[in-house]
Amino acid sequence: MLDKAPDGKVSDLLNALDKALSAGEVEHAVDLFQVDCYWRDLVTFTWNIKTMEGRDQVRDMLKVRLADTKPSNWKIAEGEDASEADGVTESWIQFETEVARGFGHIRLKDGRIWTLLTTMSELKGHEEPVGFDRQMGAKHGAERNRKTWKEEREAEAAELGYSRQPYCVIIGGGQGGIALGARLRQLNVPTIIIEKNERPGDSWRKRYKSLCLHDPVWYDHLPYLPFPRNWPVFSPKDKIGDWLEMYTKVMELNYWGSTECIKASYDEKSQEWTVVVERDGKEVVLKPKQLVLATGMSAKANMPKFEGMDIFKGDQHHSSHHPGPDKYKNKQAVVIGSNNSAHDICAALWEAGADVTMVQRSTTHIVKSDSLMELGLASLYSEQAVQAGMTTAKADLIFASLPYKILHEFQIPVYNAIRERDADFYKRLEKAGFLLDYGDDDSGLFMKYLRRGSGYYIDVGASELIANGSIKLKSGVDVKKLTEHSVILSDGTELPADLVVYATGYGSMNGWAADLISREVANKVGKVWGLGSDTTKDPGPWEGEQRNMWKPTQQEALWFHGGNLHQSRHYSQFLSLQLKARMEGIPTPVYGLQEVHHPG
Numbered sequence: 001m002l003d004k005a006p007d008g009k010v011s012d013l014l015n016a017l018d019k020a021l022s023a024g025e026v027e028h029a030v031d032l033f034q035v036d037c038y039w040r041d042l043v044t045f046t047w048n049i050k051t052m053e054g055r056d057q058v059r060d061m062l063k064v065r066l067a068d069t070k071p072s073n074w075k076i077a078e079g080e081d082a083s084e085a086d087g088v089t090e091s092w093i094q095f096e097t098e099v100a101r102g103f104g105h106i107r108l109k110d111g112r113i114w115t116l117l118t119t120m121s122e123l124k125g126h127e128e129p130v131g132f133d134r135q136m137g138a139k140h141g142a143e144r145n146r147k148t149w150k151e152e153r154e155a156e157a158a159e160l161g162y163s164r165q166p167y168c169v170i171i172g173g174g175q176g177g178i179a180l181g182a183r184l185r186q187l188n189v190p191t192i193i194i195e196k197n198e199r200p201g202d203s204w205r206k207r208y209k210s211l212c213l214h215d216p217v218w219y220d221h222l223p224y225l226p227f228p229r230n231w232p233v234f235s236p237k238d239k240i241g242d243w244l245e246m247y248t249k250v251m252e253l254n255y256w257g258s259t260e261c262i263k264a265s266y267d268e269k270s271q272e273w274t275v276v277v278e279r280d281g282k283e284v285v286l287k288p289k290q291l292v293l294a295t296g297m298s299a300k301a302n303m304p305k306f307e308g309m310d311i312f313k314g315d316q317h318h319s320s321h322h323p324g325p326d327k328y329k330n331k332q333a334v335v336i337g338s339n340n341s342a343h344d345i346c347a348a349l350w351e352a353g354a355d356v357t358m359v360q361r362s363t364t365h366i367v368k369s370d371s372l373m374e375l376g377l378a379s380l381y382s383e384q385a386v387q388a389g390m391t392t393a394k395a396d397l398i399f400a401s402l403p404y405k406i407l408h409e410f411q412i413p414v415y416n417a418i419r420e421r422d423a424d425f426y427k428r429l430e431k432a433g434f435l436l437d438y439g440d441d442d443s444g445l446f447m448k449y450l451r452r453g454s455g456y457y458i459d460v461g462a463s464e465l466i467a468n469g470s471i472k473l474k475s476g477v478d479v480k481k482l483t484e485h486s487v488i489l490s491d492g493t494e495l496p497a498d499l500v501v502y503a504t505g506y507g508s509m510n511g512w513a514a515d516l517i518s519r520e521v522a523n524k525v526g527k528v529w530g531l532g533s534d535t536t537k538d539p540g541p542w543e544g545e546q547r548n549m550w551k552p553t554q555q556e557a558l559w560f561h562g563g564n565l566h567q568s569r570h571y572s573q574f575l576s577l578q579l580k581a582r583m584e585g586i587p588t589p590v591y592g593l594q595e596v597h598h599p600g
């Protein structure tokens with residue numbers, strides 16, 4: 001049979017790998033890899049999130065980790081077949097280690113491994129209670145003073161954090177904290193989520209009125225509970241807020257709303273955190289073993305300091321505090337910035353009848369939403385992908401299997417095609433004075449997101465308003481100062497203003513560690529996010545993975561979680577397994593703990 005040939009190739013390779021690894025023959029194993037190979041490991045071998053690039057790094061890792069890991073049973077994943085195209089043979093694979101079951105993906109070139117992805121699916125003996133292991137729910141039989149599910153939940157809510165300490169505390173109950181909390185609940189890791197807003201979903205509700213998700217529904221599912229099939233493609237912010245609130249309830253999360261974390265410190269001796277929170281006005285001290293900061297990478301507002309801000313008589317605020325356009329009809333608005341928030345806010349103000357000027361200080365990458373959906377995402381996250389049998393889990397893993405080091409090479413052709421398709425659109429924007437870029441190496445939006453988390457707008461209509469002059473534009477200038485009633489730009493232009501919105505982005509998440517723990521710990525863990533690509537706002541050296549996200553940091557028992565909905569869903573699996581293993585006392589020797597190159 002034609003399609004058996006690729007199966008045979010992958011099986012032969014996996015058998016050889018199994019044999020070499022079982023025999024501890026590192027050199028034989030290394031020999032099965034291409035010279036320019038990539039092995040991305042999500043927790044199975046390294047207890048880390050790490051990509052080994054090239055044979056030397058594969059060899060180094062195996063020398064340290066093979067004996068402990070004891071991998072076995074490598075095979076093509078059950079129910080799957082290998083496939084072949086353009087000289088690359090690829091397949092889903094499964095394997096085991098001493099303590100876990102793993103799932104992964106392999107690509108072969110010329111009979112050797114080009115890319116290998118190994119991910120932890122579950123810890124042996126600590127599987128989630130699904131399928132045949134589903135909980136009964138009801139307790140059949142008769143028993144005096146038995147507690148109902150509701151009474152048990154109420155008792156847990158009353159005890160946890162007071163008479164009984166959680167193993168883990170998550171600061172921040174946005175989608176990141178909630179997704180991780182759901183996974184930890186399934187793994188039976190006692191956890192409290194601390195959120196200063198009143199209700200789950202409020203971090204979306206409180207954003208500007210016109211906001212809808214920029215990513216489509218197929219990319220946005222939460223763990224365990226996908227959106228229904230009639231859910232809109234782009235979720236309005238209040239609708240996603242309601243979904244998160246419902247999710248928090250039905251996933252039985254211990255969610256402390258209206259609770260602010262004031263400070264946290266780690267005692268190296270007792271290996272325990274002291275986390276001081278204020279719950280409904282009362283101080284509560286928590287003593288978890290693990291602390292996760294899920295405080296948002298788009299939450300620590302970068303507020304610029306311009307001369308004259310103190311004397312400006314109109315309204316002024318960071319985009320994260322923009323209430324929406326309603327009270328600015330017939331008013332003059334100046335929006336500083338040219339990324340997503342700036343565009344959305346400008347468009348909403350224009351719709352409400354304000355006179356709007358956008359101040360573009362540096363180049364911006366623009367991609368039309370429909371082009372991004374069709375050319376950038378459709379093969380993995382779209383209705384067509386679903387109809388063709390693509391699942392969310394597989395899409396996430398295919399994405400994860402593309403090594404960061406060469407990801408831009410896969411992205412450049414996509415954005416070249418988009419540039420060609422939308423050439424007229426880009427021309428008209430440039431004619432209006434808009435300064436475009438496509439990323440430092442033309443690799444477009446997703447690389448910008450991974451490298452710096454900013455620098456782009458997914459166009460859902462505002463670009464047309466800029467092209468046709470409805471939204472006025474001042475580009476290539478900076479703000480010199482504010483007066484009582486205007487903004488003065490570096491070229492001398494004076495923009496009369498009743499409102500100034502600073503759509504100036506967000507700071508690194510280790511700023512949260514400085515606020516809540518100490519500057520010393522913040523510096524010790526260093527910058528959060530970015531790949532070290534040596535491109536704008538992502539200084540080198542090359543890190544190979546996103547700094548500090550979802551993996552051990554230089555501060556023991558401190559973790560960072562977050563990202564977009566896709567990342568929150570996908571990486572919460574690996575963070576939850578790292579936490580569960582620690583709770584169960586399973587040894588978790590971390591291989592290749594990241595060095596800190598950027599403390600600030």
Ligand SMILES: Cc1cc2nc3c(=O)[nH]c(=O)nc-3n(C[C@H](O)[C@H](O)[C@H](O)COP(=O)(O)OP(=O)(O)OC[C@H]3O[C@@H](n4cnc5c(N)ncnc54)[C@H](O)[C@@H]3O)c2cc1C
Nearest residue numbers: 172174175176196203213214215261295296298562564565
């Ligand atoms: C305008 C805009 C549009 C976006 N569009 C998308 C999109 O389409 N798709 C997407 O996936 N992402 C989008 N994002 C990114 C979005 O911010 C993140 O995806 C998402 O909000 C991150 O979730 P999170 O849980 O990590 O952080 P957040 O939602 O920011 O949640 C962090 C939470 O921590 C809480 N917190 C902080 N400090 C404390 C403390 N000391 N004590 C208690 N609680 C605290 C905050 O109140 C907040 O609720 C967008 C972001 C912005 C700003």
